[in-house]
Amino acid sequence: MSDNIILLTDSYKPTHGPQYPPRTQTIFSFYESRGGLFPETTFFGLQYLIKRYLLGQVVTEEKIEEAYEVLGSHFGNSNYMNRAGWEYILKAHGGRLPILIRAIPEGTSIPNHNVLMTVQNTDPNGLPWLTNYLETLLCQVWYPCTVATQSRAMRQEILRFLEETGDPSQIDFKLHDFGFRGSTSVESAGIGGAAHLVNFKGTDTLEAIMVARRYYGENMAGYSIPAAEHSTITSWGKEHEADAYANMLTAYPTGTVAVVSDSYDVFNACRSIWGGQLKERVLARDGVLVIRPDSGNPPEVVTQVLDILGQTFGFTTNDKQYRVLHPKVRVIQGDGIDYAMITQILTAMRQAGWSADNLAFGSGGGLLQKVNRDTQRFAFKCSAAQIDGTWRDVMKDPVTDPGKRSKAGHLALVRNSAGDWKTMRESDAEAMGFSNQLVPVFKDGALLVDYNFQSIRDRAAM
DSSP, X not given: OOOOGGGSSOTTGGGOGGGSOTTEEEEEEEEEEOOOSSXXXXXXXXXXXXXXXXXXXXXXXXXXXXXXXXXXXXXXXXXXXXXXXXXXXXXXXXXXXXXXXXXXXXXXXXXXSSEEEEEEESOXXXXXXXXXXXXXXXXXXXXXXHHHHXXXXXHHHHHHHHHHHSOGGGGGGSEEEOOGGXXXXXXXXXXXXXXHHTTOSBBSOHHHHHHHHXXXXXXXXXXXXXXXXXXXXXXXXXXXXXXXXXXXXXHOOBXXXXXXXXXXXXXXXXXXXXXXXXXXXXXXXXXXXXXXXXXXXXXXXXXXXXXXXXXXXXXXXXXXXXXXXXXXXXXXXXXXXXXXXXXXXXXXXXXXXXXXXXEEEEESHHHHTSOOTTTTTEEEEEEEEEETTEEEEOOOOOTTOGGGOOOOSSEEEEEOTTOOEEEEEHHHHHHTTOOOOOEEEEETTEEOOOOXXXXXXXXXXX
């Protein structure tokens, strides 16, 4: 993976220097969600990108030479690289990028169709091409934003059922990240997993914890528990299934422990082994046993498992008139979990009279990989250009797709007295007495704001 900023872009970007109008000084671009699956977008991950790729001296003579060789071979023409521009950045700015980035504070959720970030070059001497050169890299904030947005929507959905059928205070640990192995890279697992931890505190993605630690100053952003997998159960053999389960109770005599129980027959395991042979050990243990079914139709399997455990371990009825299992036993469903399936399972549980208190979810691909840039329809577009000292509106307006009509002007994000968000021209906002809610976060190679993870969580909870 390259750390050469000159190469962290689309192939055609290096050819853009001579394509702007003569005497162009500054290009102003913005980033937004043009709609999508969820009506609001939670902004997260820009600080990671800035710290990882943009801070300090990122342009060196060695990187210029490398890019010159690579791009020359790539295009078959070394002149397509704007070598003079990069050498100017090295000499005039010490290799620091003369760029200003303003953005909504991370963790903030705002309605779609509003500007989330603006970018412009700060040196007008022949560097207008630099703004959109960074589009490729900065656009990748779509991924943590989308995961944070989806995870937040999942939290709201689970919370809705907890408020109706159980205890809302349990929400922080109701959705566990199982997504590391299904991610496309270690980096995507880390930043995507950290985006999930904006909304929850349970994870099995250790790289997510490291991203939160290294880039957001959070010593420990997520927690986990001992848990079995199929190999640790099936290696005992089918005839020793009960011994495998008993071993889990012996190995972890206290605290919460999760045991996958569908290697053979989950219903028999719940009825005859957990609720029969091992029942007294489970009840005497100082901790909670979490039983994990991992196959079948989730709404049907979960409700059947709850019914069996209710029969064997007993239950109480809470003040909302829903059944809650004995406090020593709970269930986690980690197979097939995405936003839609969460609703289906909790609806089935509610119809069967079971409280959402009884169940936690684990989600892998449905959390970290069942998304793309069009989930929230993210786009980075130029909206203004300064040419020969005069600012000019810039926009696209394709007759073939009115939904891709872009905003024009030097833009700001404001919030009125009613708390409503609106994107407008910065000059209009100033005239109306509104302050721009986009905060300068990066300028000329320096980080201007360093958000800690808890502040991001607090904003996401609003």
